[in-house]
Amino acid sequence: MLRLFEEHIEKGFPYLKQARLLVAVSGGIDSVVLARLCHAAGLDMALAHCNFHLRGEESNEDEKFVRKLSEELGTEIYVAHFETGDYAREKGTSIQIAARELRYNWFDRLLNERKGAYLLTAHHADDSLETFLINLSRGTGIEGLSGIPPVNGKIVRPLLPFSREQLFGYLQENHWSWQEDSSNTDTKYLRNKIRHNIVPGLKTLSSDFLQQFGRTQKHLAECETILMKHVDELREHIMRKEGNRWIISVEELNRLHPQESYLYYLFKDFSFPVDEVRKLLHAMSGKQITSGKYVMLKDRGNLLIEPLKKEEDPFFIIDAGTEEIDSPVHLRFSETEIPGGPDKNTVKIDKDKLNYPLKLRKWEKGDYFYPLGMTNRKKLSKFFKDEKVSVLDKQNTWLLCSDDDIVWVVGHRLDNRYKVSPETVNTLYISGIF
Template identity: 55%
Template sequence: MFPKFKEHISNKMPFLKGKKLLLACSGGADSVVLAHLCVAANLDIALAHCNFNLRGEESDGDEDFVRELESKIGVEVYVKTFDTKQYVETHRGSVQMAARELRYQWFDELLKTKGFDYVLTAHHADDSLETFLINLSRGTGIDGLSGIPEVNEQVVRPLLPFSQEEIVEYATSESIEWREDSSNASSKYLRNKIRHQIVPILKELHPTFLQNFLNTQNHLQQTNDLVVNNLNELKAKLFEPRDGAIKINIAELEQLQPLESYLYGLFKDYGFTEWEDVKALLTAMSGKQVVSKTHLLLKDRDCLILSEIKNRVSQTYPVYIDETASESPITLKLENVKNLENQDQNVVFLDKEKLNFPLVLRNWEKGDYFYPFGMKGKKKLSKFFKDEKMDVISKEKQWLLCSDNEIVWVVGKRADERFKVEDSTQQIIKITLHT
């Protein structure tokens, strides 16, 4: 197995050579064999072991076993203990998902703090087959049938071409010890049911079933690559960056057929799952929107606006005459002048004596109102935004210049009537927005 492994690294993963690698090691045959193979191939590895405290003394025994590998194979070992059950109670979800989240959060931390380049995991061909069957049973697209990726950003899986049988045979032939996880024998988990009850029957159907599956999965991956390339070309054509968001012309979207498949391919990476709602957005009234956990998709007349959802924190910045705050998100110049000049949307003239300094630049808030210049009476800012046909993205980026929390200027849009220059005005201040 070692010559095949060494050849695989040289041909498919040469980028691992000379890099600092963190190997996820449970103590089972797969990860222990991977550790031995990496050491034999002169790869620079350290081991990371997670003790999830789910199997009592057995979990502690796994930890002790991995710690002993530090002296046995000459590599550094990192160990972290988790209160997994408490995490499940706090965050809900399954124990398996909790363990995965805790594991990769810690790996990310080690990558950043210890300078590792990649995380290696010991997933093998049988794991990929099981994942394929799980996804197939739940319903999935071609990406779900393409198997576990060999490289996913900083996570690398060097054992995917190898079967579990090959791994165990190598461990036995090289007298490599490992730990058995008793939970792997339980059939209460879906993966274990597939592993113990379905996969053996499939392998009986044909002596080379697993290899045939790997070949088929390789073909599916190549087909998926073609799809992804096509979608990336479409995104480059259809997705127009605009003020930190993305604008997509609806008419061009509707020309794509089959429309449902294209909508899925174009928007799935943004967390959307309600595909009927996404499709309905194309013919909905302006202002309708669909929200995922990470993104917002808004109908804005003849376009869709795609934007990332960020936790909105109200920000304020003091503004002084003849001085610009260095941290201010926009540049305002305030200066004393003697006369009114030609005004445009980026310039306002105000009665200085009606203002209390420093003025404050802040985000808009629900309930804000002002007295629009040239009009009688006050108007809610939300109504003003609607009349101006401002979309959600534009509203979030709108700044207000205030005096004692009274709106002086909806910056770049409309000044407030209460602060206008009158015949009795003694001092005039000019405020310019530099874009």
């Protein structure tokens, strides 16, 4: 087993031999074998253990065991204590997800603090099979069936070629002890149900079932690589990026077949449900959907995607003498001419018509102004429609106001009442960066 492990490291992860490593150790069979293999292979390592306080004294015994193991191996150890139940209740999530979030957030901190260059976890071939079956039952895409990746950023899984039986056999050969997690036998958890009720039957199909299954997952992973190359090229062709906004032609999306799969892969990084995207393709302009971090909006013949913005203050005050503001938009104020303009981003205003403090606010239903060059007032909603301003741009538009008057629809049009005339004595120049 040690020879196979060393050959696997030499072939697949030679850089680990020159690095400081963190080995995640729970005290169970898999992680104990990983720690002992790394030690026997002469790798520079420290142990990292999480006490989730979920099994009373049993959790504390696990910690004692791992501390004793670190003493035996002569390695450093880092231990974190979590009140996992409280965290799960606060986040409204399951214990399993809470433990995973706590564990990997802590591992990230250790890596960022340079406690190690890489984190090693003890995932093995049986884990990959179980994950495949879990994802298969949930209707995942091909990426969920192609196996646990051996490397994910700074996380390395060097035991993936080995079965649970191999690891247990190696442990017994050397008469090493381990800690048994009693929750691993509870089949109310899906993974345990698959592990105890399904996987043993699959292994009886052939003596080398896991090896053949591993080859199948390798083929799936290679197919995924080919697929994602095609999707990336397609995304470059049909998704135009302007600033922090993506613009996608509805017509182009409607040409794709099979559409459901294309929509899944094109938008999966944004986490939009495919069914909702398909509905939006045929919705009226102005309809929108949101994911956790993004908003997607139908705007005539396009879909627009932008990051969701945090709720902004309803208005901002600008006092007399202000020279520059950075929020909510970047504006510069000067009594001497600013190079460039006048245009939609740079305006000249009759300063003596202003009443300070000025106010920046978002537009509201019923707002109107007198667009530069016009003597009649115009509702902002009509102005936006005539100028073909998208719904997202309307939502992001700010108004510079003096008392109740709109002085400037920022980035669009000055109000005719505040323009510079032959009678103007003092001029205020305002320039925006958008």
